Amino acid sequence: MHGGDRARVILVNQKLCVDAQATGRHNLLVQRWFRSPPPSRNYPTNQDRREGFEHPPPVFGCALPLPESQQCLSYKRILDHGENLGHQTRLTRHSWRSSWSRRRNRSCQCGKLSGDLIQAVVKLDQAGALTHLENKDSYVRLLFVEFTSAFTTIRPQTLVSKLTTLGLSSTLCNWVLDFLTERQQSMQIHDVSSSTITLSTGSPQGCVLSPFLFTLLTHDCSARHPSCLIVKFTDDTAVVGRIANNDESDYRQEVEHLEGWCTENNLCINVKKTKEMIVDFRRGRHLPPPLHIGGTAVEVVSSFRYLGMNIANDLTWSTNTSYLVRKAHQRLCFLRRLRRAGLGSSVLTSFYRCVVESVMCTCITVWHGNCSAAEKKALQRVVKAAQRTVGCSLSTTTDIYTSRCRKRASCIMKDSTHPAHTLFAPLPSGRRLWSIKSRTTRLRNSFFPEAVRLLNSGGPL
Numbered sequence: 001m002h003g004g005d006r007a008r009v010i011l012v013n014q015k016l017c018v019d020a021q022a023t024g025r026h027n028l029l030v031q032r033w034f035r036s037p038p039p040s041r042n043y044p045t046n047q048d049r050r051e052g053f054e055h056p057p058p059v060f061g062c063a064l065p066l067p068e069s070q071q072c073l074s075y076k077r078i079l080d081h082g083e084n085l086g087h088q089t090r091l092t093r094h095s096w097r098s099s100w101s102r103r104r105n106r107s108c109q110c111g112k113l114s115g116d117l118i119q120a121v122v123k124l125d126q127a128g129a130l131t132h133l134e135n136k137d138s139y140v141r142l143l144f145v146e147f148t149s150a151f152t153t154i155r156p157q158t159l160v161s162k163l164t165t166l167g168l169s170s171t172l173c174n175w176v177l178d179f180l181t182e183r184q185q186s187m188q189i190h191d192v193s194s195s196t197i198t199l200s201t202g203s204p205q206g207c208v209l210s211p212f213l214f215t216l217l218t219h220d221c222s223a224r225h226p227s228c229l230i231v232k233f234t235d236d237t238a239v240v241g242r243i244a245n246n247d248e249s250d251y252r253q254e255v256e257h258l259e260g261w262c263t264e265n266n267l268c269i270n271v272k273k274t275k276e277m278i279v280d281f282r283r284g285r286h287l288p289p290p291l292h293i294g295g296t297a298v299e300v301v302s303s304f305r306y307l308g309m310n311i312a313n314d315l316t317w318s319t320n321t322s323y324l325v326r327k328a329h330q331r332l333c334f335l336r337r338l339r340r341a342g343l344g345s346s347v348l349t350s351f352y353r354c355v356v357e358s359v360m361c362t363c364i365t366v367w368h369g370n371c372s373a374a375e376k377k378a379l380q381r382v383v384k385a386a387q388r389t390v391g392c393s394l395s396t397t398t399d400i401y402t403s404r405c406r407k408r409a410s411c412i413m414k415d416s417t418h419p420a421h422t423l424f425a426p427l428p429s430g431r432r433l434w435s436i437k438s439r440t441t442r443l444r445n446s447f448f449p450e451a452v453r454l455l456n457s458g459g460p461l
Contacts, residue, residue, distance in 0.1 A: 129279065130315075130443045132242040139280035141251055142311075143239040143291065144304050145258070146273035150235035151210045152202035155266050156180035159217050166216065176213070211235075221261050225250040230258070233307060248288065259293055271296040275304050277313050309363055315442060317367040321375040328360040328382045335389050348390045356386060361400050365408055368401040369445040402454060409451035423448050424455070432456045 129140045147153075159180070160173045181200040186193055203210040211234040218237075223230045227250050229240040239258065241251030262269055276291055276298045290297040303312040303319055310320035335352055343351075360382060368376075379397045387394050413424045425434045433452050438444040 129240060129242065130446055132244075133279065133281060134439045134443060135244065137246070137282065138242070138244045139278065139282060139285070141241040141243060141248070141288075141291075142277045142279065142304075143241070143255060143298070144275050144277070144306055145237040145239065146270045146275075147235050147237075147262075148268040148270045149202075150267065151205060151214060153266050153268065154180070154202050154214065154217060156200065158265060159213060162217060162220065166219070179209075180213075217265065221258065223254060224257060225254055227251070228254040230254075236307060238306060243288075246288075252291070255291060255293065269293055271298060274298055275301045277301055277304050277311070279313050279315060281314075307363075309366065315370070317371055318375060320367055321371055321378065324360050324362065325378050325382060328356050329385075331356045331359065332382070332385055332389065335386060339389055345391050349392065349394070352386050352390060352394065356382070357394075357400075361397065361404075364397065364401050365404050365447050365451075368397065369447065369450050370442060405447065405451045406454050406458070408447075409455055420448065424452065 132138055133140060156177050160177045163173050163176065164170070180203060183199045183204065184196050185199055186196040188194070203213055214234055215232070218232060221230065221232070221237075223239075227242045227244070229242075231238045231240065239251075239254060241248070241254065243251060259269065271293050274293065278288065278300060287300070290300070292298070301313075303310055305311075310317075310323055312319055335348060335356065338348055338351060360379065371379075376397065383394050383396055409424060412418045412420050415421060423436065426432070427434060433456055435456070436443075436449040436452055438449055443449065
């Protein structure tokens with residue numbers, strides 16, 4: 001292990017991250033886990049089980065240096081409330097069934113978060129893009145920003161100053177500063193190793209803390225104009241500009257502000273990989289003037305893949321649906337091989353739901369409502385092919401869409417801090433919700449109007 005005697009192995013536990021958020025501990029918590037050197041296995045000892053940890057949670061391994069003043073605390077377990085880190089970690093699989101179950105739960109959590117962010121890009125609220133497009137002489141410009149080596153350009157001093165502003169303790173800030181500075185790094189290929197260099201900039205690649213630290217670094221990057229919105233998922237950033245009457249001044253000022261903020265925080269925008277998409281349904285539309293970043297014009301594209309979803313400038317989902325169907329068909333091959341191996345129907349069903357259905361239904365609440373009949377039939381053909389292989393009935397994509405819409409809408413209604421919570425406003429009677437007005441089928445079939453209709457048709461709230 002690189003890093004000398006002061007390197008310590010930190011086990012980052014995703015299950016406890018969720019527990020920490022549920023109990024309201026929103027800061028990083030450092031808890032004592034081992035008083036002695038760790039055992040050679042990745043599950044708790046008898047003493048740990050007596051303290052309440054009876055089932056071994058999924059464990060992620062990550063080498064992190066501890067401050068020299070805290071080396072006496074030996075091994076620690078770091079907790080944080082960032083559920084969005086789950087998709088960037090690798091689970092230690094104890095068995096096939098448990099790994100499938102964890103993968104399904106992880107994909108569901110990431111799918112919910114990605115769905116919220118994609119909704120934020122195209123249809124967040126009544127002032128969102130879809131509602132704005134129903135107004136006269138209006139269009140939307142979407143800028144998908146790509147950074148150059150985002151994690152490796154983090155300046156520890158800048159990050160620590162922002163952590164202090166957020167109210168984190170000085171001990172934790174010093175721990176983060178010690179972790180990011182004077183790191184020993186080398187490369188090894190087979191038996192050949194390079195010389196060791198010392199780094200004091202950036203965050204280690206592959207570390208589960210890197211996305212979380214980058215999120216904290218960029219927390220103060222927000223939109224200044226009410227007609228603009230900045231959506232961030234770690235280093236995936238999108239700027240949404242709602243243009244009315246051909247007035248793009250607010251949108252262009254927002255992009256200039258983002259460019260200046262990146263310069264101040266040692267971040268570099270990769271203009272060649274940064275793309276812009278213009279959503280315009282006006283009859284006499286014309287291409288607006290190009291957007292320039294650093295003196296270079298940003299390329300305008302007709303579709304862009306953002307957070308695993310293919311978003312088109314006409315807000316149709318044919319490209320995205322065909323991509324998901326193709327991936328699902330590729331994975332059906334593994335399902336057939338498992339059936340030839342003699343596995344039972346229950347195991348095949350679990351494998352289908354975790355490997356095939358989880359991919360085919362990614363963010364289904366975002367796009368399924370606006371799919372054409374032909375696209376829905378293509379999705380159903382995949383389900384029928386899986387049914388013939390598994391030997392039992394499986395849920396259709398329409399049923400999955402309906403159930404997930406209900407479940408997600410119920411979660412939003414219970415969460416008063418959710419940006420879309422006000423869309424589910426009850427009537428004075430308290431038995432039904434206010435319907436969302438829509439002039440076009442595009443908005444009527446989107447998630448929020450459809451979710452309101454489903455909740456109203458299900459009886460009293």
